[in-house]
Amino acid sequence: MSTTTTTTTAADDLIARSNRLGQDPANTNYAGGNTSAKGTATDPVTGEPVELLWVKGSGGDLGTLTPKGLAVLRLDRLRALANVYPGVDREDEMVAAFDYTLFGTGGAAPSIDTAMHGLVDAAHVDHLHPDSGIAIATAADGEALTATIFGDKVVWVPWRRPGWQLGQDIADIKAAHPDAIGTILGGHGITAWGDTSDEAEQNSLWIIRTAADYIAEHGSAEPFGAAREGFGPLPEADRRARAAALAPVLRGLVSTDGVKVGHFSDDSRILEFLASESLDRLAALGTSCPDHFLRTKVKPMVLDLPPTASVEESVARLHELHEQYRADYAAYYERYATPESPAMRGADPAIVLIPGVGMFSYGADKQTARVAGEFYLNAINVMRGAEAISTYSPIDESEKFRIEYWALEEAKLARRPAPAPLAGRIALVTGAASGIGKAIATRLAKEGACVVIADLDASKAQEAAASLGSTDVAVGIAANVTSATEIQAAIDETLLAFGGLDLVVNNAGLSLSKSLLETTEADWDLQHNVMAKGSFLVSRAAAKVLIDQQLGGDIVYISSKNSVFAGPNNIAYSATKADQAHQVRLLAAELGEHGIRVNGINPDGVVRGSGIFAGGWGAKRAAVYGVPEEKLGEYYAQRTLLKREVLPENVANAVFVLVGSDLSHTTGLHIPVDAGVAAAFLR
Known part of the structure; x- marks a missing residue:
């Protein structure tokens, strides 16, 4: 018998809150962030009440979350893991330990962020990746900005890779700041909490909107600097024609290590970024939020020609840039890989930026490609916000590598079902x-x-x-x-x-x-x-x-x-x-x-x-063979060797x-x- 389907107000409220938060892209990106609720249920073995944690499981999406997407854990057993925590250097082991705290059967696999939700002393916790919040989190003076923007209500947490220790850090901050409603996680996102589901949601939204309002009121009018002459967007028909002309060449290049499906976007925010004088500097810095660069790779490939260049010139340059990108990515891997690191997954770019035209994003299937593009647009929004009030300063490249080639991410990839026979075609x-x-x-x-x-x-x-x-x-x-x-x-x-x-x-x-x-x-x-x-x-x-x-x-x-x-x-x-x-x-x-x-x-x-037969052909062929039209299929079958209708x-x-x-x-x-x-x- 499964006990994870026990109906509780806490779990029901959690699903409703998660869906509302996740369906608004201002709050978090696709499959980004996680939410939780604590409550009680009856233990079917003892008949006694037991305190539980319901939390979005690994790989789920808040906007479409259902009860099946929740991991359900016994809170006493989860918190008792503090007694066996082996330290930061081995904290990945804690994810496997979560399995020993699960309540009932079924449900989703617990994610690395489970510790954050279990250790923070609040009935409801939200961890989200809003563009406005990440803009503060990736600003060079993010800690000072957090104090200026939010006062004592929100506390800065320096960058730390997700895991048990980050959860403990946030729990300690909440305990030390009883008036705080949440935190800004350096280089990452936000976490907020509340005694009720509504309070947690309102606190999350207050942080997101307050950050956005501050950027709008205090930010520079041209966060990316002036537009470069000659790099502005082509007229819509021309840029889409240029995109179609370049698409086959690009697809062939980015499929060097495995066939990819693509997605094209010429969103006005992308075109503005591509025309700016800050493009090369910011693109080279890459994205910051772990969810972003896991989808987009450490940095994009950028065509360094104006849209007035001929297709032939652009194609030749793309070949050169692709070769350079692959060499740079291999060097990045070699700089940080250890004997325990997963093998390099491929050196092709996931994002290709074409000034004046738009952005191509790539993945194993269309959804993955589309979402990668959406994540890079999130990253552009983050850069815009950070540059408007400060300087964009993402986490170190070495930390990005630790996330990209994290053993836990490798395990998540291994859990994916085998691709269908025509996947990627x-x-x-x-x-x-x-x-x-x-x-x-x-x-x-x-x-x-x-x-x-x-x-x-x-x-x-x-x-x-x-x-x-x-x-x-x-x-x-x-x-x-x-x-x-x-x-x-x-x-x-x-x-x-x-x-x-x-x-x-x-x-x-x-x-x-x-x-x-x-x-x-x-x-x-x-x-x-x-x-x-x-x-x-x-x-x-x-x-x-x-x-x-x-x-x-x-x-x-x-x-x-x-x-x-x-x-x-x-x-x-x-x-x-x-x-x-x-x-x-x-x-x-x-x-x-x-x-x-x-x-x-x-x-x-x-x-x-058949549309052909229905359009009169059937009646005429039936007349030729001297049979009623409704019997034509049977007639054709009887004249075959197998006596079967096709x-x-x-x-x-x-x-x-x-x-x-x-x-x-x-x-x-x-x-x-x-x-x-x-x-x-x-x-």
């Missing part, structure tokens, strides 16, 4: 709002890929994307594959949404079931424009990105059994499918040297869910096999997905 599927295309997009997303659903109807594309999850998983866009301009726009949107492109599925299509004499010139042109020309345009635009990335990739054509089988009353459709089939062979031969695989799939008779999901399964690792040495192949049509056997 970015797919563009045309004609994907319904039928085969939607089934393909669904399967790719399920296997871990980020997916862009392109369709003529933007609203349907967006609806289909929303059904797959958040915009960290899929986005929907409008694209007419017969237009080179719209195709390039779709490729650019993909690059700005996810930072790159790995996998393209040419699925968009239509069909006109007419005999030779009934087929007009307009019919022929429409059929070929959508599928033959459309596939060509998509593949051409995608191939440039894949080549620039230098990461290989996949192009898949959804062709047809009709590309090799001659049937009646189908001249325009079948001819264009044959065109697509040969494009597969031609592109496989041409793009192989770049590691790009090009393969095709030949479905037949996919009636269920569904959109069957085609999607074949796409997954083609783009997965098991067929890594296969290109120029067509896979029949037709339940066995002997006349369409490939020869």
Whole structure:
């Protein structure tokens, strides 16, 4: 029996308070900070009341915290650990000791900050990472500013790595300052407390708002100094076009040690920072709050050219800067690594700053990349605040290394689930709002890929994307594959949404079931424009990105059994499918040297869910074969060797096999997905 689900006012209030605090980015960053409450529950073994600590567990997010995200500990046993505390040099051992204080079963793993919450003598404790609070915490004269801004209500705590001793330091400060409501943690954040949940929340908000008000009232108007001439932001359309042009090259560079997904932001606060005369100095100092640089690395990579430089000049310089960044990062690791340090996790930057254009952030998946960018924006806000009233002075580089390569952080990484088969891959599927295309997009997303659903109807594309999850998983866009301009726009949107492109599925299509004499010139042109020309345009635009990335990739054509089988009353459709089939062979031969695989799939008779069949094609084909339209799927099944109806999901399964690792040495192949049509056997 689990006792961690015992309903208590303390735990309920804690969840509500945490959600309110965490949902406002002014209070703390994503997954940053932790909150706690103390209360009593009945011990199911003794029947006696027991004092408990409920605290946000390791890796949770305050804004979305639920009871399952809480660690629940016996307070008497937690505090008794003081008797076995081995000292600062071995305090990491205390995290494992927390397991012996847990109450009941289930719940989240206790975090390193658990000691802070258990040792501070207050019923409710908040530890947060607000930009305004960290600005004070990272100011060169932060201690004096704390006294000036808050008086005796808030006490300065010098930087100390999170752990048991920091918790004891804060507990001692509270005991020595009975009128204090919280602390500023040097280089880190804030901690506040209260006798009730509401009091703790109000104290936290008072510290955050008082710091922000002081900075606004007393800060300089230009905390970053004057703007550099020629480094101001490009017009929106121009900077997004430049970002899309640079994205493939950047993705290839930052994926040297492992493939990354990207996120682009041209937030006005970022653009202001990138145009400032303080950019190089502040960027080199890196971030300070542990949550920040764990996500953003010790410092960003900064392009030192104005936005008026050509794309070619920028690309050449980015290659040079990347090589230099990797060398600098390796030297940083060697300066501080010990025999016990975890191995270097990779030397590529997580943040790339492009003056006049914006910021790219990178991670193993879209959420990680997006959050890294959000954290760096937090860091910019912190720098702005610190520079407005003082000088930004983050913690020492050696301390940053101790956090970045902390054994406890390594253990947290090891607890992550194994990545899905297509994790880190970015797919563009045309004609994907319904039928085969939607089934393909669904399967790719399920296997871990980020997916862009392109369709003529933007609203349907967006609806289909929303059904797959958040915009960290899929986005929907409008694209007419017969237009080179719209195709390039779709490729650019993909690059700005996810930072790159790995996998393209040419699925968009239509069909006109007419005999030779009934087929007009307009019919022929429409059929070929959508599928033959459309596939060509998509593949051409995608191939440039894949080549620039230098990461290989996949192009898949959804062709047809009709590309090799001659049937009646189908001249325009079948001819264009044959065109697509040969494009597969031609592109496989041409793009192989770049590691790009090009393969095709030949479905037949996919009636269920098909937009083509629903649009009149089904009725016409049923008339050709002399069967009712509602029986067309059954008719197609009965003419196959396996006597099975082909569904959109069957085609999607074949796409997954083609783009997965098991067929890594296969290109120029067509896979029949037709339940066995002997006349369409490939020869």
